[in-house]
Amino acid sequence: MQLKSFKKFLLKINDYNMHLTENKIQELEIKANEIRQSIIEMLISAGSGHTAGPLGMADIFTLFYFHILKHDPKNHNWEGRDRVVLSNGHICPVLYATMAHSGYFSIKELNTLRKFGSRLQGHPHREFLPALETSSGPLGSGLSQALGMALADRIDNNKTSDKFFYCFMGDGELDEGQIWEAVMHAGKEKLHNLIGIIDRNNIQIDGYTEDVMPLESLRKKLESFNWHVLEVDGHNFEEVNDAVEQAKAIFNKPSIIIAHTIPGKGVDFMERIPEWHGNPPGKGPDDIVSKKDQGKRALAELRTLQGKIVSEHE
């Protein structure tokens, strides 16, 4: 084998060898924790915004931006990149924080979130921040967009494309009819390179999803629309990574990963509480921690990994 083609071969092997080492997992854990701290800091600075969803998705976003995605933060227009469509735009603090930590823009810029003139609009706007793949906020439209991207790619490259089209969705937004239009359509088109990730955290603004509008049995519903469905613990890097690998290997169907997550994950007094869906630290429920202490307490918890390490911050 000639050296050049051997190198190409190695690169290809590397492409498929996405296994997570112990070291890598540790690295991701630390990164996810830093990203959670950034989320809290930017929400404190903004004084409004969503807390629970971004914290709950921090592990998955970290795994994607630091391990799974083909992307180039220094050249966001790189044609060969995978595409990420964030459908539930309100969890954008986690998207912004992860993008900043992976080098798309400075971490310092995160504190401009939701402020006048900021590129980090309250809900993502691609005209302000071109590194985004789309603008979102009104729920339920992301999957159609990712589907459109995958369809366009298939027209150009038939089935030889090595790009993947990921759509992150909330579970509450599955109430939207448009989601099911896209679910039906993707099943028809058998788009193998379309991968949906549902943040199954069981809460939405008015309460628990199963009270507001029951979604179960979600898995069966999606399977009946001809999707390959995987279910994972959304805080277990290996499980999520394996699921994405499996989804990539499925060739005749789109795949969806139902990621069970804990809303508010990482901050004890926020976890699993619906009232933390749409409030920032300082404006959340104060039966456990007073409003004025919420920001400080959240950061202290994250810096000490929920009290597991004692540090100078205590």
Added chain:
Amino acid sequence: MQLNPKLFDRDVEQIPIRQGFGEGLLEVARVDERIVGLCCDLTGSTKMNLFAEAFPNRFTQMGIAEQSMASTASGMAAMGKIPFISSYAMFSPGRNWEQIRTTICYNNSNVKIVGSHSGVSVGPDGGTHQAIEDIAITRVIPNMTVISPCDAIEARKATIAATTMFGPVYIRLAREKTPVITSENTAFDIGKASIVFRNEGDADVGVIACGALVYNAIMAAKELESEGVKVRVMNLATIKPLDEEAILKLAKETGKIVTVEEHQIAGGMGSAVAEFLAENMPIKMRFIGVRDKFGQSGTPEELISHYDMDVESIKSSIRDIRM
């Protein structure tokens, strides 16, 4: 301005405006591979079938899902395609307005929205299917261009022209056969209005019309000649952006403007003209269009007359404003 030489003949050709779209799309798709088509189970009705049959790989059958169609097109545009989405205007941009606003216009996405079956001339189907609000809801969205061609030839040119500019465009079509006003040699540019009828010398009244009713406006002007009323008729094919220069010129020349459209008066083309003139040259105006009513079943002629958009109604408005 070279119009159809048979414009004033009894046997002037009658072609549905939507036919022009179908032919234009096919024509431009042959030379531009980026063009893709999406339709919601109305491929024959919107005349997208011509494209779909010629380019099956570039056509996406959405099923009856207008909301997803708008966003899917936005996704395709993000990958460099020029998507045309078509349905009845009532459903797209009617049903899927928010998806058009957020996923297409807010992204300044290069999607062309084609709404067929606009106006009450849809006829027997009744009010549910007669879109008379679509100009209002599209022109209000930033980044959007709005075009209402007056005949099939102009619709063909508008379809081709829409692909030469970047950004969202709404093209308004109609179902019924309508007289061919323009000719192959008539100039068409997005954003440019044109005078389609003028008498010798000065004019008393300016009429600004769009869509199929440009024909009625021309007929009204022609018939008023015998009464000594001099009318200049403008075809305002592009409603947004407005050809401000041309409108201002007509307003200065005539001092009185009547607008004519098959649409609600609230928020339509006439409103756009009034918004501009109120700030720049307030003059007397009259509006021909639907006055805060829904459509209903009937023949196109019956309905156009019932809602006071026929030649006689236009003539009365012109006489009235001339006083």
